[in-house]
Amino acid sequence: MARRTINLPDSVETIAREAAENGESFSATVSRLIVQGAERANGLKPPSYTAAGEGPSDLGRRAEHYLQTLVSAR
Amino acid sequence: MVNRRDEAHALAVELVTRLGRNLVVPAPVIVEVDQLARARVGGHAARRFLAALNTGEHEVAYLSPGILRRAIEIDHRYGDLDLGLADTSVMALAERHRLPILTFDFAHFRATRPPSGYWRLVVDEARYAESTGQ
Numbered sequence: 001m002a003r004r005t006i007n008l009p010d011s012v013e014t015i016a017r018e019a020a021e022n023g024e025s026f027s028a029t030v031s032r033l034i035v036q037g038a039e040r041a042n043g044l045k046p047p048s049y050t051a052a053g054e055g056p057s058d059l060g061r062r063a064e065h066y067l068q069t070l071v072s073a074r
Numbered sequence: 075m076v077n078r079r080d081e082a083h084a085l086a087v088e089l090v091t092r093l094g095r096n097l098v099v100p101a102p103v104i105v106e107v108d109q110l111a112r113a114r115v116g117g118h119a120a121r122r123f124l125a126a127l128n129t130g131e132h133e134v135a136y137l138s139p140g141i142l143r144r145a146i147e148i149d150h151r152y153g154d155l156d157l158g159l160a161d162t163s164v165m166a167l168a169e170r171h172r173l174p175i176l177t178f179d180f181a182h183f184r185a186t187r188p189p190s191g192y193w194r195l196v197v198d199e200a201r202y203a204e205s206t207g208q
Contacts, residue, residue: 049075049076050087051075051087052123053118054078054115056077057079063110064182070113
C-alpha cells in the first residue's frame with residue numbers, strides 16, 4: 001500500500017473520526033470515505049437501506065395515520 | 075425509502091439519492107422512522123436504515139436546547155394540529171438554518187409557517203401527484 005502524507009483541515013479530520021467503524025484505523029476510514037465519495041461523484045448511489053422491505057403502499061402518504069395507530073395500540 | 079411497495083418509492087429514492095449526505099435527519103425523525111418501519115415494514119428494514127445513519131449516509135441533527143425549545147413552541151402554537159416533535163423539530167431546524175424541507179406530509183407543512191413566508195418544500199403536491207398518480 002502506498003503511503004501518502006496529506007494535510008486535513010480539522011473539520012475534515014473530525015468527519016473522518018466520526019465516520020470510523022468499530023476497530024477501523026484512521027487510514028482505512030479515510031480510504032473508505034474517498035472510495036464512497038468517488039462512487040457518488042461518478043454516479044449517485046441510492047442509500048443502502050433502499051427497498052429493504054415491503055409494507056403498505058400508502059405508508060408514506062398516510063404515515064401520520066399509521067403512527068397514530070401505533071400509539072393507540074399501546 | 076425502505077418500503078419498496080410504497081407508491082412514492084421511486085420519487086423518494088430519486089430525491090434522497092440526490093441529497094445523500096446533504097439530507098439532514100433530526101433525531102426525533104429517526105425514532106419515528108424506526109418505529110414505523112419496525113411496525114409496518116419489518117425490523118430488518120429499520121436496522122438497515124439505522125446502519126446507514128451510523129455510516130454517515132445522511133447527516134443526523136441532534137437537537138440543541140434552542141432548537142428543542144423552538145420545536146416545543148411550534149407544537150404549542152399549532153396545538154390543534156397535533157404535530158408532534160418529529161415534525162416540529164424539522165420545522166425548527168429549517169427555520170434556524172433556512173433549509174428546504176423534504177416531506178410528503180403536505181397537510182402539516184402547508185397549515186403551518188415560519189415567522190415570515192412559507193416553508194420551502196423540496197417537492198410540492200403537483201410533483202408528488204405526477205410521480206404517484208394520486
